[in-house]
Amino acid sequence: NAGVTQTPKFQVLKTGQSMTLQCAQDMNHEYMSWYRQDPGMGLRLIHYSVGAGITDQGEVPNGYNVSRSTTEDFPLRLLSAAPSQTSVYFCASSLFLGGINEQFFGPGTRLTVL
Amino acid sequence: KNEVEQSPQNLTAQEGEFITINCSYSVGISALHWLQQHPGGGIVSLFMLSSGKKKHGRLIATINIQEKHSSLHITASHPRDSAVYICAVSVNNDMRFGAGTRLTVKP
Numbered sequence: 001n002a003g004v005t006q007t008p009k010f011q012v013l014k015t016g017q018s019m020t021l022q023c024a025q026d027m028n029h030e031y032m033s034w035y036r037q038d039p040g041m042g043l044r045l046i047h048y049s050v051g052a053g054i055t056d057q058g059e060v061p062n063g064y065n066v067s068r069s070t071t072e073d074f075p076l077r078l079l080s081a082a083p084s085q086t087s088v089y090f091c092a093s094s095l096f097l098g099g100i101n102e103q104f105f106g107p108g109t110r111l112t113v114l
Numbered sequence: 115k116n117e118v119e120q121s122p123q124n125l126t127a128q129e130g131e132f133i134t135i136n137c138s139y140s141v142g143i144s145a146l147h148w149l150q151q152h153p154g155g156g157i158v159s160l161f162m163l164s165s166g167k168k169k170h171g172r173l174i175a176t177i178n179i180q181e182k183h184s185s186l187h188i189t190a191s192h193p194r195d196s197a198v199y200i201c202a203v204s205v206n207n208d209m210r211f212g213a214g215t216r217l218t219v220k221p
Contacts, residue, residue, distance in 0.1 A: 033208070042118065042200070042211030058208055090157060100145045100164075100204055105157040 001026050006091050006106035013081040013113045021076040021109050023091030029104070031094045032074040036060065036087040037108075043090065049074055050096075081113045117141050120201050120212035127219050133188040135215045137201030140182065148175050148186050149200040151214065157200070160186075191219045 007022045025032065033048035045058030049068040063085060065077040074093075078085060089109045094101040119138045127133050137146070148161040161168050161175040163184075168175050172191075177184040188195055196219050201212040 035211075040213060042116070042213045043202070043209075044211070045208045048208060088155065092157075100162075102159045102162055103147065103149075103202075103209070104159070105149075108155045108157075110155075 003027065004091055004093055004104050004106035006089075006109050008109060009107065011109060011111050013078070013111065015081060015083060015113060017081050019078050019081065021078075021089055021091075021111075023074045023076065023106055024072050025074075025091075025093040025104070026072065027093065027095075027104065028071060029093035030071070030096050031101070032068065033058070033092050034064070034066065034074070034076045035090045035092065036085075037090060038087050046076065046089075078111075083113045085111065086113045087111060116212070117205075117210045118201055118203055118212040120199075120215050122215060123213070124216045125218070127191050127217070129192060129219055129221050131191050131219075133191050133195075133217065133219075135186045135199050135201075135217070137184040137186070137212055138182060139184075139201075139203050139210075141203065141205050141210070143203040143205055145204040146177050146184050147202040147204070147209070148184075149202060151198040151200060153197070160199075188217075191217075193219045193221050195219050 004025045030051045034046040035043040047066040049055045091106040121136045145164045151157045172189045174187040198214040200214045202209045
């Protein structure tokens with residue numbers, strides 16, 4: 001099993017550009033989520049999905065869109081990048097909704113918005 | 115105030131020392147997680163617990179639900195234990211994370 005994979009590992013964008021961060025898992029997990037990690041702060045939830053076709057907002061959803069057309073994939077779209085979105089982004093998955101199950105994290109994507 | 119507070123923020127120890135990292139939370143939870151983030155950035159789950167104590171090798175995690183407090187202990191610390199340790203709690207549909215404790219173990 002590859003676990004949770006993310007691409008790209010690094011990305012530099014200009015303000016106003018759009019892009020999609022890719023996340024995939026091969027563990028047949030129902031629950032997937034996106035977090036951002038900023039210096040001095042804990043990971044913060046952007047969006048999550050409890051299964052294919054179902055998504056919901058987390059703590060910091062503004063400026064981001066998600067979709068879940070398959071169990072395996074959960075892409076995160078930045079609609080119009082802003083410097084405030086400079087961060088490290090982690091995708092995570094677990095067997096079912098919520099944190100009672102072990103969370104598996106991807107390697108992260110380091111995004112810089114100029 | 116953060117819902118999940120960790121202490122200390124930074125910790126430097128000599129190889130072989132016993133280490134304790136503390137986590138306090140202010141919300142009702144269904145589970146508490148300890149995660150490890152290595153300098154390369156990857157995050158792995160160490161423990162998931164809702165009561166009592168768990169042990170894995172040199173790592174021990176305890177939780178006191180009444181006091182809303184958890185500790186992560188590392189016995190006989192080693193330089194390879196150097197990492198950021200993150201406490202997270204499961205609340206309804208998501209997880210809330212502490213800011214992390216940066217541990218450096220010197221040989």
